[in-house]
Amino acid sequence: MYFAALLARTEDGWEASDTELDDVETLSDLTDLAREASVDEDTVLLFIEQEDAWFGILRVEGEEDPRIYVSDAAAAARSSYGEILIDELTGGDDDDPADDLDTLDLDGTEDGEPDEIDEEDQEDDDGIPATGGEIAPAGPVGDREILADLGLSQGDLLALDTDAMAEIAEALGAAEVLESVR
Template identity: 30%
Template sequence: MSYFCAVIGRTGSRWRALDVDVDDVESLDELAEHLRSTGHAGPVLAVVEHEELWFALIRVDGDDDPRAFVSDFEASQTGHYATLLAPVGEVELEEYLDLRNPSAATTAQSDLGDDEDDDDADQDGHELDEDPLMAEAEADLAAAAIEVEPPPPWVGDPGVLEDFGVDPADLVDLVLESPNDPGSVVADLGERCGFDELLEALR
């Protein structure tokens, strides 16, 4: 299985290839410095793809911290870019909690709704009878559902291409729908963002 790496920069509505060698880069911060060193005024995106296993998107915008997304973190930790991509596994963004852990977000919303119902009942001066055993059983079932559900394979920032037309939820859906075909997901992203032909030329 082989790797494909490309670094591209956006100027206005167009993308162009940038001459950056990422093969010997050892850390995410070092890669970010390499991307910034191109002197490109617009966003710079590194696309790394490991055939049939995973892909990663690493983006820098000027001096801002790098943003990254990895389609399958566990798979990415068994190859050449494991150390470089390791920090992406520690990224937790609150705004994407519902994408990262849908069950937890649903449970939290349900709990909030229950609290609001309780408040309404208190304001009306009525107390609702609730079977404590039933409530405990429901809580145990909800906790078990969250506990046994495996985490999704992706990590990082799913909004990394949002300003180019790829909604975070769409990016996650594409990854989950084609877990064994990262190349097709990258091609789809390229078509949506306008860099598909450039990537094909660089392959």
């Protein structure tokens, strides 16, 4: 079960709306969805959460490239929406996905125990889950500073576990508006 919400920054604070992901198939679809919620090309955050297993944040500002953070790449890679975000962070269809691990912002858990693996998933030689030919490292990936200028430091972001969206909204001063769409 997914929960997805948009937080759009306005002159008067944050506006929240829940969003349907039914027609989303690509990162461009997610980015377009966020841009449509933008007021005067200001900051829009798209949150996706799957039953406390993982959460992802897509940040869009005007026509700039989106910034992405995913709390647990291995868990997200097993989900269709998570896979969209992970593919962008790992380089998607590159010939050697292992090369992408050097450019990811990992927290060191890639050397730890892998998550449980579904039968249809595979493992690489190091025991890291792989889906669709892409290596999905355990732990967070992406832009850890995605919310730093909005009041949530890298350390606070990495410490989030369950109910992450509520804690992020609280740090941004948007808890009430997010709760109204939950």
